Amino acid sequence: MSKKVIVVGFGFMGQTHARNIANHPDLELAAIVDAIDPKIAMKKSAGNFATNTLGEDIISKVPYYKELTEAIAEVKPDAVVVATPTMLHYKFAKIVLEAGCNLFLEKPICLDPNLCDELVALAESKHLVFMAGHCVRFQKEFQYIKELVEKQTYGKPVYFHYSRYCGVPGWGCWTDPEVSAKSGGAMYDMAIHDTDCARALFGNPDEISVMPYLRDRFGLMVVDTCWKYNNGPIVRVEAGFLAPHTMPFHKEFTAIFEKATINCDMRGMTLSTPEGVKPIELLEVDCYEAEMAAFAQYLEKGEMPLECSGKDATATIRICTRFFNNKG
Numbered sequence: 001m002s003k004k005v006i007v008v009g010f011g012f013m014g015q016t017h018a019r020n021i022a023n024h025p026d027l028e029l030a031a032i033v034d035a036i037d038p039k040i041a042m043k044k045s046a047g048n049f050a051t052n053t054l055g056e057d058i059i060s061k062v063p064y065y066k067e068l069t070e071a072i073a074e075v076k077p078d079a080v081v082v083a084t085p086t087m088l089h090y091k092f093a094k095i096v097l098e099a100g101c102n103l104f105l106e107k108p109i110c111l112d113p114n115l116c117d118e119l120v121a122l123a124e125s126k127h128l129v130f131m132a133g134h135c136v137r138f139q140k141e142f143q144y145i146k147e148l149v150e151k152q153t154y155g156k157p158v159y160f161h162y163s164r165y166c167g168v169p170g171w172g173c174w175t176d177p178e179v180s181a182k183s184g185g186a187m188y189d190m191a192i193h194d195t196d197c198a199r200a201l202f203g204n205p206d207e208i209s210v211m212p213y214l215r216d217r218f219g220l221m222v223v224d225t226c227w228k229y230n231n232g233p234i235v236r237v238e239a240g241f242l243a244p245h246t247m248p249f250h251k252e253f254t255a256i257f258e259k260a261t262i263n264c265d266m267r268g269m270t271l272s273t274p275e276g277v278k279p280i281e282l283l284e285v286d287c288y289e290a291e292m293a294a295f296a297q298y299l300e301k302g303e304m305p306l307e308c309s310g311k312d313a314t315a316t317i318r319i320c321t322r323f324f325n326n327k328g
């Protein structure tokens with residue numbers, strides 16, 4: 001029998017998840033919760049890149065609630081996807097878990113690692129699935145690099161450099177100064193993706209240094225951190241929100257191994273070895289669809305995710321907080 005799922009926060013991410021829930025054979029989009037009517041929310045939504053959403057005809061058939069507690073009481077869902085502005089994540093996640101529902105929580109799960117611990121403990125005590133929306137782990141490029149690291153196909157990793165920039169978000173709730181100020185800025189909203197990937201590949205770094213000039217000049221809006229593993233690679237994670245808000249989303253990384261270098265940007269990926277350079281063609285994967293399919297499997301098994309669990313995501317939040325504690 002399909003699992004009933006409520007989506008709370010029907011903006012850019014909520015609509016993306018709603019579409020993947022509605023299209024999944026084992027999930028049912030049981031209700032939408034938002035402060036504004038979903039049909040209006042659909043028109044206001046944009047995002048920094050294109051994702052697929054649902055048609056208005058489908059949305060108008062899904063029950064809509066203004067309050068999550070009312071929706072849970074009436075719908076009795078198996079799970080809730082929380083995709084509200086970050087400052088509301090903890091509040092809604094707690095309501096979901098206390099009601100005995102499984103939880104999918106967008107990244108960053110909460111800015112305060114102690115609150116993350118509290119949610120993790122609550123989910124564990126109630127034997128509920130708690131998965132975080134670290135979608136980049138489901139991207140084909142991450143999966144490819146992970147395999148190279150695990151199999152040491154081209155030797156040991158030496159230096160990984162990630163970069164991710166876009167215009168200051170100008171859609172949905174992001175135009176509200178309070179929402180924007182409490183989002184955690186570039187560290188928690190942008191750099192967190194590559195921070196999470198690097199941590200998933202190499203674990204917690206032994207040392208982190210922060211580029212002070214950028215932090216002093218741009219505050220939370222641009223970050224450049226360099227990580228050292230005593231017995232592993234150097235990692236650099238760079239990210240930012242820049243003006244104007246129309247600036248297109250751009251990401252790239254360079255992964256240097258002992259015997260090869262991978263370059264990846266928005267146009268594609270190449271592998272450079274002493275023999276030459278060749279393009280790497282990978283099968284297309286919709287990472288949002290893949291993460292929701294993984295969530296469906298964990299719901300079916302009633303098991304905590306192996307990857308992207310709340311506990312896993314908390315470890316990533318803890319690295320983000322090192323940015324602020326670093327005096328570099």
Ligand SMILES: NC(=O)c1ccc[n+]([C@@H]2O[C@H](COP(=O)([O-])OP(=O)(O)OC[C@H]3O[C@@H](n4cnc5c(N)ncnc54)[C@H](O)[C@@H]3O)[C@@H](O)[C@H]2O)c1
Nearest residue numbers: 009010011012013034035083084085086106107172173174
């Ligand atoms: N995984 C990713 O790639 C990715 C990408 C973008 C955003 N995000 C994360 O997703 C979350 C949402 O971001 P977004 O870009 O979708 O924002 P958004 O502004 O497009 O959507 C937020 C929605 O929440 C609703 N909302 C606000 N207050 C509410 C309340 N009290 N009750 C119910 N609904 C309420 C708004 O009306 C809006 O529809 C953020 O935490 C963000 O960091 C993740």
